[in-house]
Structure formats: structure tokens, C-alpha cells
Amino acid sequence: MTMKSFALAALAALALIACQPDAPEQAPYDPAHDYYSYANSDAYVTEHLLLDLEVDFEARALIGTATLRLRTLQLGAPTVVLDTRDLVIEGARVGLQGGAREAVEFELGERHELLGQPLTVTLPKGFDPQGGFELEISYRTTPGASALQWLPPELTAGGQLPLVFSQSQAIHARSWVPLQDTPAVRMTYEATLRTPENMLALMSADNDPLTPRSGVYQFEMPQPIPSYLLAIAAGNLFFAPIGEDTGVYAEPELLQASAYEFAETQDMLDLAEQRYGPYDWGRYDLLILPPAFPYGGMENPRLSFITPSVLAGDRSLVSLIAHELAHSWSGNLVTNATWRDIWLNEGTTSYLEARLMEELFSKDRADEERVLAWNGLQADVLSVPPQFQPLAPKVLPEHGEGPAQGMQYAKGQFFLEHLERLFGRERFDPFIMAYFQAFAWQSITTETFLDYLDEHLLSTYPGIYTRAQAGEWLYEPGVPADFQPPVSATLAAAAAAASDFAAGSLALHALDLGDWSPHAVVNFINNLPAELSPAQLTALDEAFAFSASANAEISRAWFIQVAQRRYEPAYAAMQAHLGRHGRMKLIVPVYAALDQNGVDGELARELFQANKSRYHPIAVDAVQSVLP
Numbered sequence: 001m002t003m004k005s006f007a008l009a010a011l012a013a014l015a016l017i018a019c020q021p022d023a024p025e026q027a028p029y030d031p032a033h034d035y036y037s038y039a040n041s042d043a044y045v046t047e048h049l050l051l052d053l054e055v056d057f058e059a060r061a062l063i064g065t066a067t068l069r070l071r072t073l074q075l076g077a078p079t080v081v082l083d084t085r086d087l088v089i090e091g092a093r094v095g096l097q098g099g100a101r102e103a104v105e106f107e108l109g110e111r112h113e114l115l116g117q118p119l120t121v122t123l124p125k126g127f128d129p130q131g132g133f134e135l136e137i138s139y140r141t142t143p144g145a146s147a148l149q150w151l152p153p154e155l156t157a158g159g160q161l162p163l164v165f166s167q168s169q170a171i172h173a174r175s176w177v178p179l180q181d182t183p184a185v186r187m188t189y190e191a192t193l194r195t196p197e198n199m200l201a202l203m204s205a206d207n208d209p210l211t212p213r214s215g216v217y218q219f220e221m222p223q224p225i226p227s228y229l230l231a232i233a234a235g236n237l238f239f240a241p242i243g244e245d246t247g248v249y250a251e252p253e254l255l256q257a258s259a260y261e262f263a264e265t266q267d268m269l270d271l272a273e274q275r276y277g278p279y280d281w282g283r284y285d286l287l288i289l290p291p292a293f294p295y296g297g298m299e300n301p302r303l304s305f306i307t308p309s310v311l312a313g314d315r316s317l318v319s320l321i322a323h324e325l326a327h328s329w330s331g332n333l334v335t336n337a338t339w340r341d342i343w344l345n346e347g348t349t350s351y352l353e354a355r356l357m358e359e360l361f362s363k364d365r366a367d368e369e370r371v372l373a374w375n376g377l378q379a380d381v382l383s384v385p386p387q388f389q390p391l392a393p394k395v396l397p398e399h400g401e402g403p404a405q406g407m408q409y410a411k412g413q414f415f416l417e418h419l420e421r422l423f424g425r426e427r428f429d430p431f432i433m434a435y436f437q438a439f440a441w442q443s444i445t446t447e448t449f450l451d452y453l454d455e456h457l458l459s460t461y462p463g464i465y466t467r468a469q470a471g472e473w474l475y476e477p478g479v480p481a482d483f484q485p486p487v488s489a490t491l492a493a494a495a496a497a498a499s500d501f502a503a504g505s506l507a508l509h510a511l512d513l514g515d516w517s518p519h520a521v522v523n524f525i526n527n528l529p530a531e532l533s534p535a536q537l538t539a540l541d542e543a544f545a546f547s548a549s550a551n552a553e554i555s556r557a558w559f560i561q562v563a564q565r566r567y568e569p570a571y572a573a574m575q576a577h578l579g580r581h582g583r584m585k586l587i588v589p590v591y592a593a594l595d596q597n598g599v600d601g602e603l604a605r606e607l608f609q610a611n612k613s614r615y616h617p618i619a620v621d622a623v624q625s626v627l628p
């Protein structure tokens, strides 16, 4: 099972419980409805958000106000319902734009484990917000806010100052701002943040690399974004330029290494603009976070948040940057309308990522990455319950936090690669570029995509592929049989070497791993046969020092094997790995493999208890879901 399907599989069990015969009757599933938001965004819709927040490290809280400028869609709707999660609401006031504001009644509803609490604000009698109005909420976050991680100094690189960062996707923005937390709604925003004077605050907005460190920071985001792209960070952060419109923020201890590792970012941006249309966001910068950042990367507009675990020293893991950058088109410019449509974000981005890697580096390198993705997808097809295998599955909140953990990345990528092969790049490339232009700054559903695909590709070049065939990818489990999987000679050789070595027909000294790409090494490790002896594992680790690898993808692959096989000589290094990293992809499968090897369930739980305080709330949940 790949990492992305872990949480999904655990949560699918809940789905079965929810389908007991005496469950109450439900309205038919509506693909255009966002089941993950309480907001009545059909009556009022947010156009602009104004934040004024103090970043209080002592209290581990953001404290201040959020003012929403709402536009009226339905005259006379008596309440505004917002999404919140673990917020303390101190007051609510409404007023016409620019006019005086009056205090109004508000109420927090019952807390749903996944969705948080609806905040219902009652509009004054006779209040007639025809064009729209402003709603000001005074509030503070609580220390356990699911989007925020408040790192004490010892969990930063410098060890002197604390650091805070957010992760809003998918539905955690509501834990730091009361708002309409649905990707169907787009808003511009502006913010004032107050921090201790020696810190720098950053947002998914117009960060100025030359801003003086004053402790008061102003931001503007003139492009309309969905709530999950709201982002904030503050700490001992500094800037280093990469190219004309690109640069990197990090703690000073990591700044040079980061600027070196990601030196290709400007080239990636230039190429992406040529291929997919103008980058209309201003600058593109990276923020390199401490190891506790729970993802590889997060495509916060103008400022991708990045794990330090890709600082391999040799620029070998920069496909992550290509991925987050590509989201500037697929996701940030054209956005999934609900989380059920997340393949539009992640599948399309994985497709663009591979194209960028191919053109910037080589087809061989891109194909290695495609084959690793294909291997993961095949494992998912075997382990993910069939009802979650469509690109656009029916997902309800009971099933977990949206379908983000399913097969949407690789299956979406290969759907588009399939179309590309059938129609040829000379037709497919202009189609994709036109698609981004057609839906720029909009949030769309899978069905809108399918209509557009039908009209502008399938029907334009008839006789090649039908709407029903495309529908198989979108609405059926598995992968259609006529798909031609990617191939990579180097990865195939690595897999063959793994079995030959295990069988004794290839000697250790004949293994030239030093000349291989890190991806080939990962594939070698992943393909080590079950019957490999401990002596052979020792020989490998002594020869190639997998346990001490500086490449986190190699460490991940190796420690999964170590845990599955109970290879105890490497347990100390495995424990260090679990303590060093907080990125879910690197730790969750190792905990799961320990738990599933039949002996080390207790050890897995002990290690988790010891490391828990270093992990982000989202990562804590993810580990817990594999250690029930």
C-alpha cells in the first residue's frame, strides 16, 4: 500500500459502518456540493478577507480580527454560516461597506470531529445588504489548531527562536480563520501581522524580499484564491535570491544549502510560463521549513512551503519544486470546486511536473519518476477499496478528509498521458494551455472538465477517443486496459539487479550503485525479494550505507524494508529516521510496516509516543490512523 492510500483505507472501514441498514435516509449524492463545508455560500459569498492578527508565541495563538466582505447572492437570508474549528469567538459585527458596524448575535454549533463547528451569525432585523456587507469577527486560535504548528526553538535549525507555520489544505484554514472554507469560493485578501520584532512573517501573498524586520508586516493578495491557499509563517527567516523573480526563505542555517539545491527554480518558472501560459502571480519564492512540516510541499501561491528533507545536496529531489510550481496553473489558477475533484489539482499537476522534468532534464529522468509513480499506482489498485478508485469518487465527510489520499495523483497523471499519446503533443499541448485560460481564476468540477475535454479535444478530433472512454478513468475503478504503462531501462535494470543479487547470480562487487540515479537505487531497494537473508542485507548496508543515506527517498525505501523484515541491526538508524523527519511520507509507512511485521507493534507505539511532540497535528493523526 502506498502512503497516500493509508489514511483512506483506514477510513474506508468507517464508511462500512456508516452504511448499516438502519442508517437514516440521505439526499442523493450531489457531485457539485461541497460536503466538507458548513458555510451557506449559496446565500453570501466572500469576495475579500482582511486579517489583523498578533502572532503570540507565548500563548501559541493568533489573536485579532477577520473581516469578510460578503456579496449577497440570495436576498433575505437571515444568517451567515462560517466554518470554524477550535476557535474562540469573541464577537461579531456587521456593517455596510465603509459604514458603521453593529454587534450581532452569533452561535457556535456542535463540534464535528472532521468538519469543526459552524459559526452562525444572525443579521440584524431590517438589515438589507443588497449589494453586500462586511462581517467582522474578533477571535483567537487555540494551541491545538490543526493547521498551525508552533515549534519551540529546539525544533528549529537555529535553536534560538520559535517558529510557526500553517498548513491549510484541505480543510484546516478554518482552524486559524473563521471563513467559508470551501474551494468553490475565491477571495482576495490583505493582512497585517504583528510578531516579535526580531522575526520575519510571511504569507501566501506579496512578500517583499527587502522588507525591514520591524515586527509589523503588511500583505496584499490581489489575485482571488480559495481558502485552502491561505498561509502564514513566522520565525527567524531570511531571504536569498535564486533568479530574477525567484528566491528562497529559510532559517540562516539552511539558507545557502537551500539556494544551492533549488537553483533551477527560475529555469523551471521560465519553462512553465512558455508551456502553460503567463505566471500571473508576481514572484515565485520557496519557504524551506523545519523537518516537522508534514508534507513534501504545499503550493501556497507565490510562496511554496517545502520540506527540508529534499535538501539531498545533489538537486536530485527537485521534482517536488516542479510539482509545487506547476500548481500555479493546475490548482491555484484553475481550482477543484470540491475535494472530490482533487484529481484536477493533483493529477494534472503530476502530469505537468513530469513534462517539466522531461524538458528541463531528460526523458530518462522523467521516465524514472513516471515508473515509480506507476509502481505506486499498481499497489494502490490492489489495496484501495474499489469505490475510492475512480478519479472522481463519491466521497462524504464520514470517509475522511476528502479523497486526497486516494489514487488521484498517479491515475490523474496517466489519464492525461494517455490522452497525450492518443492525440499527440501537437494537439494536446494547446488543449491544456487553452484549458488554463478558459477557466483561469475559477473553481470547477470534474464534469465541467469532461464537457470541456469533449468539446475541445474529443469532438474536435473525432474517432480517436470517446467521452465514455474518458468516463472510465473518471468514474470506474482501476486503470483502463488500453493504457500503455511507462518504461525506464534504468529502473528495470535496478529491479533485475535486486533479484539477481538475491539469487546469488550477481555479486556485491558487481553492483555499481554509485553510478545509479537515486531513483534507480530506490527501485533496487523496493524490489529486494522477500527471501533475502540478513547476511545479504548486512552486506548491502555495509557496501552502500543505506542506513546513513543523505537522500530521504532512499532512507524511506530502506527503512520500510528494515521494518518489514525485522532487520534489527538497522533499528537504531531507523529510530533516528523517525525522530529526524516529520514529513508523513517518510514516517507513516515505516510505523505501519513495524506494526504489521507481527512483532513490533509495541515498539512502533513507543517510538511514536517519544516522537509525537515533534510532529505536526496532521502527521500525528496520520500516524495514529495506521497504529489503531
Ligand code: BES
Pocket: 169, 170, 294, 295, 296, 297, 298, 299, 319, 320, 323, 324, 327, 346, 404, 409, 585
Ligand atoms: N497540495 C499537495 C499537498 C496536499 C494534498 C495537502 C492534499 C493536503 C491535502 C502538494 O502539492 C503535494 O502534492 N505534495 C506532495 C508532493 C509530491 C507529490 C511531489 C507531497 O507532499 O508529498
Ligand code: ZN
Pocket: 323, 327, 345, 346, 349
Ligand atoms: Zn500537489
